[in-house]
Amino acid sequence: MAKPKLKTHTIDRDWCKGCSICVEFCPKDVLEIDDMDKAVAARKDDCIACKLCELRCPDLAVEVRTDKD
Amino acid sequence: MAVKDYIRERFFPHIWCAGCGHGIVLNSMIRSIETLGMSKNEIVMVSGIGCSSRICGYVDFHTLHTIHGRALAFATGVKMSKPELNVIVPMGDGDALSIGGNHFIHAARRNIDITAIIMNNRIYGMTGGQYSPLSGAGTLATTAPYHNIDPDFDVVKMAMAAGATFVARTTTYHAKETTDMIRQAILHEGFSVVEVMSQCPTYFGRKNRLGSAVDMMKQMKSITAPIGSKAARENPEIIERGIFCQEEKPEYCSEYDKVIERATQGQGV
Amino acid sequence: MNQNIKFIQGNEACAEGAIYAGLDFFAGYPITPSTEIAEHLAARLPQKAGKFIQMEDEIASMCAIIGASLTGHKVLTATSGPGFSLMQEALGYAVMAEIPCVIVNVQRGGPSTGIPTHVSQGDVNQARWGTHGDHAIVTLTASNHQDVFATTVEAFNIAETYRTPVILLFDEVVGHMREKLVIPEPGEIATVERLRTSVAEGVDYHPYLPREDGRLPMSDFGHVHRYNVTGLYHDMWGFPSDNPDVVHGLIRHLVDKIENNVNEIALYKELYLDDADYILISYGSSARSARHVIETLRPRGERIGLLELQTLWPFPADIVREKCRNAKYIVVVEMNMGQIRQAVQMAVDDPDRVFLANRIDGVFITPRDIRKLLRVIVGKGV
CATH class of the missing domain: 3.40.50.970 (Thiamin diphosphate (ThDP)-binding fold, Pyr/PP domains)
Incomplete structure (x- = not known):
C-alpha cells in the first residue's frame, strides 16, 4: 500500500495559540512559529502526512488532508 | 465524520492556556469517538469543576457540567436511568481523586459502565496552582511554597483495588496511544479508567521549573515506558504506560435488570 | 377497595x-x-x-x-x-x-x-x-x-x-x-407529566427559554436535542455566560417563576377561621396537636381556629395576612425556636400579636403543652 500523500495542511490561525508542540515534534521539521506567534507549515514539501501535528495539537487548529482521506 | 463535526466550533479558540495538555486529551477523545462511529445523540459527557471539566462545553454531545468532584455521581444517575447511553466522564486529578475520591472508588466498585478519563496535570489550575493529591511530595505549588509534604498515590493501583475492570495509563505525548486507549475504554463494558498524564505549563510547569509545554511532554516521554518493557524493568523510577487491567465482571446496570426480574416475579422481599 | x-x-x-x-x-x-x-x-x-x-x-x-x-x-x-x-x-x-x-x-x-x-x-x-x-x-x-x-x-x-x-x-x-x-385510585389525584419540547430535530431548541406561560419544555438526554447543562449562569442554550443582562435575567427568572406563583403553590387547611379571635398556625406533626386543642376548646365556646400550612416556602404571606386580619392573637405552634413565627410576623399587619407555642427538647408537642402556653399568652379562660 502506498503511503498517503499530503493534499492540504491547514492551521486555523484564530485557534492556534503558538505553543510550538507541532513544531518541536514534527519528524520532518515542516513547521515553524511565525512572527505573529502562530504555527505555519513552512516546508510543506517535506511533509510525510504522519498527522502527528494534528493529533497533538491542543487547540485542534491543525488539519492534515491526504489523498487517502 | 470529521473531528469538527463533534465539537461546538463557536466556542473556539478554547479557554485553555497555550500548550495545555487538556486540549490534546480533547483531541484524542474526539478521534476515539470518531473511529467508533458513535451517534452524538447517544453520548452523554459529564464533568465536574476545574480546567479539565470545561471540556464538556466544547463537544457536541449531551453535556452535563456539574459541581466539583461529583461528576461520577451525576453520571451514575444518567447511566442507571438510561443504560443505553454512553457516558463519558472527563475529570481533573483534584476533581476526580480529592473532592471526588469517594465517588470514584464507589463507581469503580459497582463496575457501572462509565468511562472515566482522568486528566492528571498534578495541580489545581483553575484556581491558580495549588497542590493536588497527585502533585507528590517535594513539588512546589502556591499552597506548598516550602515544598509539598503530601505524598501522592497511584491512580492505576487505586482504580484496580476499587474494582474498575478496565484501567489504563498514557500521556499526552502519546496521542495515538491515548486515542486508542480511550476507544477501548469506551468499548469496555464496565467501569473503565484512563489516566492521561497531562501538562500544565502555566502552573505546575512554571512552579516546578519544568520548562515549556514541549519540555514537559518530552519529560513524560522519558519518564514513562510500556508495561513490562525493558526500560520499565530496568528502572524502577519509570512510570508504566499501557492497559493494566481489562476483565469481564458483572456490570451494575445489567445486574439491576436482574433485580427487576426478581422483583417482578415476586421473589425476594 | x-x-x-x-x-x-x-x-x-x-x-x-x-x-x-x-x-x-x-x-x-x-x-x-x-x-x-x-x-x-x-x-x-x-x-x-x-x-x-x-x-x-x-x-x-x-x-x-x-x-x-x-x-x-x-x-x-x-x-x-x-x-x-x-x-x-x-x-x-x-x-x-x-x-x-x-x-x-x-x-x-x-x-x-x-x-x-x-x-x-x-x-x-x-x-x-x-x-x-x-x-x-x-x-x-x-x-x-x-x-x-x-x-x-x-x-x-x-x-x-x-x-x-x-x-x-x-x-x-x-x-x-x-x-x-x-391509596387513591389512579386519576383520583391529578399528576403532572414532564413537558417535553415539540421542537423538531435540526431546529434550534432552547432549553432555557421560557414559553409565554413561563414553562420550559425539556428534552431528554439521549434524544435529538443536544444541549449543555451547567451550574454556571447560562444563556438560553445552557452555555455559560457572564453577560450582566443574562445573569440578571436568569436570577430574576429563577426567583420569579416561584415567587410570582406563591398563591398557586400555597397549600393549606383551615378550621373555624371565620370568627376566630385566636388563631393557631401550625404545620407538620405539631398541627395534629394544634387541631386537637381547637376541637376540644370550640365546644366550650372558645372562638379559636387553625391555619395549617402545607406550603412553607414560598411563604404564603398574603394568605396568612388575610386569614389573620381579625384575630386578636396568633399563636404559631412549632417544634423549633420560632422559624415560621418569624415569617408570620413579617406577613401580618401587627407582629406584636404573634406568639410562639413551641417545644425544642426532642419531645412531641402535646395539646396540653399548647393549652398551657395559651393560658400564658392570652390569659386565663383559654
Whole structure:
C-alpha cells in the first residue's frame, strides 16, 4: 500500500495559540512559529502526512488532508 | 465524520492556556469517538469543576457540567436511568481523586459502565496552582511554597483495588496511544479508567521549573515506558504506560435488570 | 377497595405517594428517621421497572437523581438533617439548572448529629436558605398520612410544572407514626407529566427559554436535542455566560417563576377561621396537636381556629395576612425556636400579636403543652 500523500495542511490561525508542540515534534521539521506567534507549515514539501501535528495539537487548529482521506 | 463535526466550533479558540495538555486529551477523545462511529445523540459527557471539566462545553454531545468532584455521581444517575447511553466522564486529578475520591472508588466498585478519563496535570489550575493529591511530595505549588509534604498515590493501583475492570495509563505525548486507549475504554463494558498524564505549563510547569509545554511532554516521554518493557524493568523510577487491567465482571446496570426480574416475579422481599 | 387501605408509617405513605406520582428513580443513603422511605422503595421500585440505588453518601444521592431527571425520569431522594446539609450544594445546582426533582427531609433534632430518633422542625429555614446564593425554593409539609401522600404527589407536580427542586419537609413523628392511608385510585389525584419540547430535530431548541406561560419544555438526554447543562449562569442554550443582562435575567427568572406563583403553590387547611379571635398556625406533626386543642376548646365556646400550612416556602404571606386580619392573637405552634413565627410576623399587619407555642427538647408537642402556653399568652379562660 502506498503511503498517503499530503493534499492540504491547514492551521486555523484564530485557534492556534503558538505553543510550538507541532513544531518541536514534527519528524520532518515542516513547521515553524511565525512572527505573529502562530504555527505555519513552512516546508510543506517535506511533509510525510504522519498527522502527528494534528493529533497533538491542543487547540485542534491543525488539519492534515491526504489523498487517502 | 470529521473531528469538527463533534465539537461546538463557536466556542473556539478554547479557554485553555497555550500548550495545555487538556486540549490534546480533547483531541484524542474526539478521534476515539470518531473511529467508533458513535451517534452524538447517544453520548452523554459529564464533568465536574476545574480546567479539565470545561471540556464538556466544547463537544457536541449531551453535556452535563456539574459541581466539583461529583461528576461520577451525576453520571451514575444518567447511566442507571438510561443504560443505553454512553457516558463519558472527563475529570481533573483534584476533581476526580480529592473532592471526588469517594465517588470514584464507589463507581469503580459497582463496575457501572462509565468511562472515566482522568486528566492528571498534578495541580489545581483553575484556581491558580495549588497542590493536588497527585502533585507528590517535594513539588512546589502556591499552597506548598516550602515544598509539598503530601505524598501522592497511584491512580492505576487505586482504580484496580476499587474494582474498575478496565484501567489504563498514557500521556499526552502519546496521542495515538491515548486515542486508542480511550476507544477501548469506551468499548469496555464496565467501569473503565484512563489516566492521561497531562501538562500544565502555566502552573505546575512554571512552579516546578519544568520548562515549556514541549519540555514537559518530552519529560513524560522519558519518564514513562510500556508495561513490562525493558526500560520499565530496568528502572524502577519509570512510570508504566499501557492497559493494566481489562476483565469481564458483572456490570451494575445489567445486574439491576436482574433485580427487576426478581422483583417482578415476586421473589425476594 | 380493601387493598387500597393500608396501616403504615408516614415514610411509607410518602414512598407510596411518590410511586403514585410516577417515580422512576430513587437514590439515597441510610439515615434516621427517613430510612424507611429508601427501604420501601428498594422493594417497590423494581416491581414497576423503576430503579433504586443506595449511593455512597447523600451528596452522591442528590447528584444521581439530578442525572436521572435529565434522562426524562421522575426522581426522588430522602434524608434527614445531616444528610440534608450534605445535599445543599447539589440542591442549588438543581435550582440553577432547573432540574425537576423531589427531596424529602424527615426532620430530626439538630444541629449536627443532634437527637436522631426524636422529633424536631428545626430545618424550616435550612429548607429555605440551605444552599448558597439568592434563589427561590418550594417546600411542602403534611401532618397526617393521607396528606403526606397527597403532598408528595403535589411535590412532583410542582417540580415538573416549574422545573424546580421541591423539598418535602416531614418530621420524625409523621415519618414513624402508623396510621391509616387510603391509596387513591389512579386519576383520583391529578399528576403532572414532564413537558417535553415539540421542537423538531435540526431546529434550534432552547432549553432555557421560557414559553409565554413561563414553562420550559425539556428534552431528554439521549434524544435529538443536544444541549449543555451547567451550574454556571447560562444563556438560553445552557452555555455559560457572564453577560450582566443574562445573569440578571436568569436570577430574576429563577426567583420569579416561584415567587410570582406563591398563591398557586400555597397549600393549606383551615378550621373555624371565620370568627376566630385566636388563631393557631401550625404545620407538620405539631398541627395534629394544634387541631386537637381547637376541637376540644370550640365546644366550650372558645372562638379559636387553625391555619395549617402545607406550603412553607414560598411563604404564603398574603394568605396568612388575610386569614389573620381579625384575630386578636396568633399563636404559631412549632417544634423549633420560632422559624415560621418569624415569617408570620413579617406577613401580618401587627407582629406584636404573634406568639410562639413551641417545644425544642426532642419531645412531641402535646395539646396540653399548647393549652398551657395559651393560658400564658392570652390569659386565663383559654
